[in-house]
Amino acid sequence: xxxxxxxxxxILLRAPxxxxxxxxxxxxxxxxxxxVKLEGKFTAGERIRGRITHPGYEHVTMEVTVxxxxxxxxxxxxxxxxxxxxxxxxxxxxxxxxxxxxQEVAEGTMLTVVESGFDQIPxxxxxxxxxxxxxxWAAQMENIRRHVTR
Amino acid sequence: xxxxxxxxxxQVRDAAPxxxxxxxxTRLRLITRLSSGGPGSIARLSRKSRVSRQAITKHxxxxxxxxxVRSSRRGRERIWQLDPKRLTDAHEYLDRISRQWDNALxxxxxxxxx
Numbered sequence: 001x002x003x004x005x006x007x008x009x010x011i012l013l014r015a016p017x018x019x020x021x022x023x024x025x026x027x028x029x030x031x032x033x034x035x036v037k038l039e040g041k042f043t044a045g046e047r048i049r050g051r052i053t054h055p056g057y058e059h060v061t062m063e064v065t066v067x068x069x070x071x072x073x074x075x076x077x078x079x080x081x082x083x084x085x086x087x088x089x090x091x092x093x094x095x096x097x098x099x100x101x102x103q104e105v106a107e108g109t110m111l112t113v114v115e116s117g118f119d120q121i122p123x124x125x126x127x128x129x130x131x132x133x134x135x136x137w138a139a140q141m142e143n144i145r146r147h148v149t150r
Numbered sequence: 151x152x153x154x155x156x157x158x159x160x161q162v163r164d165a166a167p168x169x170x171x172x173x174x175x176t177r178l179r180l181i182t183r184l185s186s187g188g189p190g191s192i193a194r195l196s197r198k199s200r201v202s203r204q205a206i207t208k209h210x211x212x213x214x215x216x217x218x219v220r221s222s223r224r225g226r227e228r229i230w231q232l233d234p235k236r237l238t239d240a241h242e243y244l245d246r247i248s249r250q251w252d253n254a255l256x257x258x259x260x261x262x263x264x
Binding site: 009029115126 | 251254
């Protein structure tokens with residue numbers, strides 16, 4: 001993976017395209033598998049937010065701005081990736097674009113997810129994500145820091 | 151080599167100079183200051199410190215050699231900051247987010263296929 005700007009995923013879902021579309025664009029259904037309790041509906045051009053329900057991340061509020069909802073083909077939104085520190089105001093920072101593309105295939109639906117724009121994300125934010133890794137040096141250093149400053 | 155082994159071996163190789171640089175009270179305090187207060191000049195970093203500015207500069211040079219901090223010029227001042235490159239890696243960050251997508255899409259799969 002030499003492209004540092006984007007992540008791309010492809011998954012075959014054995015379900016009709018309309019079913020997948022609903023699971024993506026109905027905020028309540030989206031929340032079921034994504035693990036977030038969204039308040040309101042996905043509407044193109046509008047912001048929606050909600051609490052993450054993923055164990056260990058319940059303190060995190062997720063916020064996305066929907067870009068496109070095109071006819072069971074493309075659903076896209078912008079958000080702040082890995083914005084998990086409630087003490088940080090991420091709102092002035094660059095966002096990444098998440099695109100879900102649906103394609104009908106014989107076995108069901110081919111879903112492609114692309115998240116792009118990571119090159120614009122400040123390196124401090126990348127470092128923070130790394131710090132969450134208990135194996136990372138940042139975590140080790142944080143332990144040392146706590147140890148010496150208490 | 152497996153990714154886990156590659157990481158382990160890199161960590162071991164990088165560990166010695168890193169901990170040598172950190173194995174000093176003044177330098178650890180400098181790291182702490184830079185991490186909580188953000189980038190700073192020698193003047194700010196040596197404030198309330200019993201150590202002289204010259205000594206602080208030397209300690210910063212050691213941290214810089216270990217890749218933990220870097221400096222830039224702002225007018226006549228030198229501004230020091232933590233160097234996140236040593237502490238992070240774009241791939242590690244993307245891998246993390248990538249794994250989150252894998253997990254989320256697996257849950258989506260079982261959700262729509264049931």
